[in-house]
Amino acid sequence: MGSVMRGLLRNTIIIGLFVLYFIMILMKSDLGGNLLSPVVTAIAAWYLYLGYVKKAAGRTMRAEGVFFFASVFTWVVCDTAWAVYSLLLGIDPEEMILTTYGYSLTNLFFLIWLIISGLQELKRWNMVQVLVDTVAISFSSMILIWLFFLNADRQNVILLQTDWVSAASIGIDFIIIIWTIIWFFSIRSGKIPRYMRYSPLGTILFALMDIVYYYQLFYTEYDPNSLLDGGYVFAFALMGISGYLKYVQKEQGAITLDNKGGNSKGLILLVAPVAIVLFKGFEVEYLLLLVVTILLHFMFSAFTQKNIFRDELLEKEKELNAKLERKVAERTSELNALLDKDVVTGLQSRRSFLRNLRETIGELDDQSNLILFYIDLNRYKMIKTMFGNYVGEQVLSEVGATLQTRFEKDGAMLASYGEDVFVLLLKGNFTYEKGEAIAAEITETCSRIYRVDGYDIRVTLNTGLAIYPTDSSTKAELIRHADIAMSEARKNGYNKVQSFDHELEAQVSRKNRIELLLKKVCFDEEFSLHYQPQVTIEKGEIYGMEALLRWKTPDGTMISPGEFIPIAEETGYIIPIGYWVMERALEQLAKWDELCDGDYKMAVNVSAKQLLERDFIQNLSEMLIRYQIDPARLEIEITESSQLEENREIKSKLIRIHEMGISIAMDDFGTGYSSLYYLKHLPIDRIKIAKPLIDKIETDVYDKTIVQTAITVAKTRNMKTIAEGVETREQWECLKAIHCDEVQGYYFARPMPAAEIFEKWLCK
Numbered sequence: 001m002g003s004v005m006r007g008l009l010r011n012t013i014i015i016g017l018f019v020l021y022f023i024m025i026l027m028k029s030d031l032g033g034n035l036l037s038p039v040v041t042a043i044a045a046w047y048l049y050l051g052y053v054k055k056a057a058g059r060t061m062r063a064e065g066v067f068f069f070a071s072v073f074t075w076v077v078c079d080t081a082w083a084v085y086s087l088l089l090g091i092d093p094e095e096m097i098l099t100t101y102g103y104s105l106t107n108l109f110f111l112i113w114l115i116i117s118g119l120q121e122l123k124r125w126n127m128v129q130v131l132v133d134t135v136a137i138s139f140s141s142m143i144l145i146w147l148f149f150l151n152a153d154r155q156n157v158i159l160l161q162t163d164w165v166s167a168a169s170i171g172i173d174f175i176i177i178i179w180t181i182i183w184f185f186s187i188r189s190g191k192i193p194r195y196m197r198y199s200p201l202g203t204i205l206f207a208l209m210d211i212v213y214y215y216q217l218f219y220t221e222y223d224p225n226s227l228l229d230g231g232y233v234f235a236f237a238l239m240g241i242s243g244y245l246k247y248v249q250k251e252q253g254a255i256t257l258d259n260k261g262g263n264s265k266g267l268i269l270l271v272a273p274v275a276i277v278l279f280k281g282f283e284v285e286y287l288l289l290l291v292v293t294i295l296l297h298f299m300f301s302a303f304t305q306k307n308i309f310r311d312e313l314l315e316k317e318k319e320l321n322a323k324l325e326r327k328v329a330e331r332t333s334e335l336n337a338l339l340d341k342d343v344v345t346g347l348q349s350r351r352s353f354l355r356n357l358r359e360t361i362g363e364l365d366d367q368s369n370l371i372l373f374y375i376d377l378n379r380y381k382m383i384k385t386m387f388g389n390y391v392g393e394q395v396l397s398e399v400g401a402t403l404q405t406r407f408e409k410d411g412a413m414l415a416s417y418g419e420d421v422f423v424l425l426l427k428g429n430f431t432y433e434k435g436e437a438i439a440a441e442i443t444e445t446c447s448r449i450y451r452v453d454g455y456d457i458r459v460t461l462n463t464g465l466a467i468y469p470t471d472s473s474t475k476a477e478l479i480r481h482a483d484i485a486m487s488e489a490r491k492n493g494y495n496k497v498q499s500f501d502h503e504l505e506a507q508v509s510r511k512n513r514i515e516l517l518l519k520k521v522c523f524d525e526e527f528s529l530h531y532q533p534q535v536t537i538e539k540g541e542i543y544g545m546e547a548l549l550r551w552k553t554p555d556g557t558m559i560s561p562g563e564f565i566p567i568a569e570e571t572g573y574i575i576p577i578g579y580w581v582m583e584r585a586l587e588q589l590a591k592w593d594e595l596c597d598g599d600y601k602m603a604v605n606v607s608a609k610q611l612l613e614r615d616f617i618q619n620l621s622e623m624l625i626r627y628q629i630d631p632a633r634l635e636i637e638i639t640e641s642s643q644l645e646e647n648r649e650i651k652s653k654l655i656r657i658h659e660m661g662i663s664i665a666m667d668d669f670g671t672g673y674s675s676l677y678y679l680k681h682l683p684i685d686r687i688k689i690a691k692p693l694i695d696k697i698e699t700d701v702y703d704k705t706i707v708q709t710a711i712t713v714a715k716t717r718n719m720k721t722i723a724e725g726v727e728t729r730e731q732w733e734c735l736k737a738i739h740c741d742e743v744q745g746y747y748f749a750r751p752m753p754a755a756e757i758f759e760k761w762l763c764k
């Protein structure tokens with residue numbers, strides 16, 4: 001037999017039993033009533049158990065359900081006892097305690113059930129409203145009971161007092177009715193599930209029947225198995241249906257209770273005075289009591305409603321806050337997504353890269369390593385200045401796209417790390433050789449001409465690389481090492497590649513230490529000047545001298561200017577240092593002039609950075625005036641650099657300096673930036689041929705030819721030439737043969753302190 005058929009049969013039997021019971025009741029059959037009443041009530045109790053206890057959601061709901069079930073089950077027990085007493089034992093059940101008082105337990109359990117269920121669904125102020133309503137309605141009802149039920153007769157009350165169980169049951173019946181009505185009126189929103197319509201109907205019917213029962217018991221005669229009993233059983237059947245529906249339904253319907261609009265509901269209270277006026281006439285005393293009750297109810301309700309309203313506002317505020325917080329959280333995550341992307345290139349940002357790098361390092365196994373390429377675009381700022389921001393950014397994003405297209409398939413992690421820096425991370429098994437080959441490929445693919453907005457822009461780059469964990473043990477170290485390597489590559493020119501090694505790091509850390517020392521250097525205590533004679537090539541007579549800075553740090557170590565001057569230039573400390581040197585050199589010259597006459601020149605090294613300083617010329621002329629030095633006695637040595645070529649300001653400043661009468665020497669001529677350009681465009685009086693060209697001049701024909709050419713060009717432009725770093729007689733003679741004007745070098749004199757040069761060279 002299929003389950004559908006079985007269900008159908010079961011329902012038919014159950015309904016059949018109920019129908020049979022009601023027929024027997026109508027036929028006033030005691031046997032049928034006594035026998036079937038416990039059976040059908042038991043069926044209702046069973047379904048209540050299934051729906052309200054078994055299927056209860058949560059502990060409170062279950063407790064609630066247990067009392068609901070217990071109330072009907074008590075009835076089943078009492079009814080069975082009744083049947084046993086009357087049918088089997090032949091005892092009058094109305095004489096037995098179990099049957100007379102047992103039924104009252106049903107009322108008690110109903111009450112408990114209602115209290116638990118009502119309390120748990122109501123909030124604080126709503127509960128107060130229920131209380132106010134209950135007190136008012138109960139009081140009105142008590143007056144009605146007194147007038148209608150007890151006929152305003154004290155005697156009847158005494159009767160009730162002797163049977164306090166019955167009295168309590170009647171009281172509970174009224175409370176059940178009142179409470180259920182209030183509860184039903186309090187349902188505010190949500191769909192009332194079907195099962196919830198049958199249970200209040202059942203309970204109200206039960207309570208009504210109970211009141212009728214007690215009325216019969218006191219005033220007329222109770223007739224067992226009459227229609228009244230049928231009413232009871234019908235009430236239980238309604239509850240059973242509720243249990244069944246609750247048991248079979250899929251979702252628990254959601255309802256919320258509140259007691260809003262308590263005042264309008266208070267109108268129910270008018271029922272009592274109207275009933276009195278209609279059926280008992282103008283009972284002034286009672287009417288007055290009821291009016292006071294209505295007024296008090298009105299007052300308390302108004303107060304409670306205000307609080308309910310306030311609570312609701314608070315709740316709304318909470319809801320709004322929660323909504324706001326959700327919105328903020330949404331926006332924050334959107335913002336985070338934005339921050340993870342670079343606006344210009346659309347690649348992942350530095351922030352996102354660092355996060356991903358940490359993860360990648362965390363997941364790295366022993367077999368693999370990571371290689372990081374730190375790719376710096378050369379002259380990006382210049383591109384932006386010359387062609388505008390848009391073009392600059394476009395170039396940048398095209399370089400990014402080129403890198404992405406090339407390395408995407410290798411599972412590379414590419415990011416925009418700084419304004420003009422890309423980082424590329426690869427996972428695998430890398431050596432520096434392999435890495436350098438990849439870096440060369442990066443250079444090859446990216447360094448080309450990009451056409452943007454009608455401009456052809458040449459892009460070059462420098463790449464530094466470092467490997468994790470071979471050389472770098474943390475994320476930060478990996479990036480720093482690749483960056484160090486890139487800086488080293490940049491020193492060697494454009495499109496250069498450099499792998500990290502620890503010597504580089506040592507250099508960097510020494511550089512950092514020097515920078516730190518420079519920052520707190522005490523000029524007059526740690527710095528001093530040495531002077532190296534510059535002599536005429538023919539007679540070896542002093543023509544001038546070069547002031548050279550010496551630095552003795554507080555711990556007594558000497559740091560060579562060849563090491564710290566570039567750092568000072570980079571950091572800008574060269575500006576105050578340069579002024580200090582100039583001032584001391586001029587002061588020294590003035591002192592010597594006081595001691596004995598001389599017309600030799602004082603040559604002071606000046607870096608391009610100093611020339612760019614706004615007040616340089618002003619300060620220089622003030623110093624010359626202060627020490628009363630003829631500008632013709634001063635020579636400044638400028639080292640050739642790309643800046644000299646590119647910067648117009650430097651050029652115009654040099655012209656002004658020259659106009660002041662100060663002579664200008666081009667230092668280190670012949671190294672680095674190729675230099676005939678300067679000879680033509682800058683106001684130069686002397687060129688200083690760099691030491692590397694002098695070193696092998698007597699053996700290397702090529703070097704000799706360059707020097708010779710430089711001397712020839714200089715002569716045609718009326719410039720003097722001086723050879724630097726002359727260390728041997730041979731070099732000197734060779735230079736003499738090709739008509740160099742002056743020489744400077746260890747062969748003649750090393751740089752020496754002021755007192756020594758004064759003694760040996762100036763005042764002989």
Ligand code: C2E
Pocket residue numbers: 532547548549560561562565578581604605606607637639667668724725726727744745746747751
């Ligand atoms: P420089 O201007 O090319 O100075 C000449 C350097 O060659 C000096 O080194 C000098 O001591 C050295 N020298 C001279 N003759 C010989 C020689 O025969 N053999 C050898 N091996 N070396 C010789 P120093 O004093 O160490 O200075 C190094 C560099 O530091 C200078 O190169 C100059 O560029 C810079 N410098 C020194 N003092 C100053 C200064 O006051 N201001 C600026 N801006 N730079 C300075």
Ligand code: CA
Pocket residue numbers: 546605637667
């Ligand atoms: Ca020099």
